[in-house]
Amino acid sequence: MQAKKQALADQLNLxxxxxxxxxxNRRARTKLKxxxxxxxxxxKKCQNLSDENKRLKKELHELRALEVGSSPLYIQLSKAATLTMCSSCQELFKPNEGT
Structure with a gap:
């Protein structure tokens, strides 16, 4: 390695x-980059996790705020899931899954 370094130095007059x-310096710049x-x-990962955490907290707040009435209550939790609360057993289920 010393010989290569010296040959390069001689070739470049350095x-x-x-x-x-x-x-x-090149290694340091590469590491910094x-x-x-x-x-x-x-x-970006932190922001995505923060957004997801905020969404889940909102969803949890909505679930805790539910009051069971005499008829099934429909709520929109997210774009992907609509759940129904059964007034007799107080369980949440997807409408097409049954109780």
């Missing part, structure tokens, strides 16, 4: 130490 520092990419990815 000192071997300058070559060594250049490669150290990767850290920035990782940080952005983690920020």
């Amino acid at each position: 000192k071997a130490r300058q070559i060594e520092v250049w490669f150290q 990767q850290t920035e990419v990782d940080c952005e990815l983690l920020k």
Whole structure:
């Protein structure tokens, strides 16, 4: 490795130490760039988890706020699920699943 470094230094009319520092700096820049990419990815994941947490808390609040009446109560929890509360057994079920 020392020979390669010296050959490159001779070819570029630089000192071997300058070559060594250049490669150290390049490694540091590469590591910093990767850290920035990782940080952005983690920020996006954190935001997605925060959004999901907020949605789930809202859904939980809606479920806790339900009052069982004399007839089945329909609520829209999300775009994907509509649940029915059975007034006799107080269980939630999807309308096409039965009680």
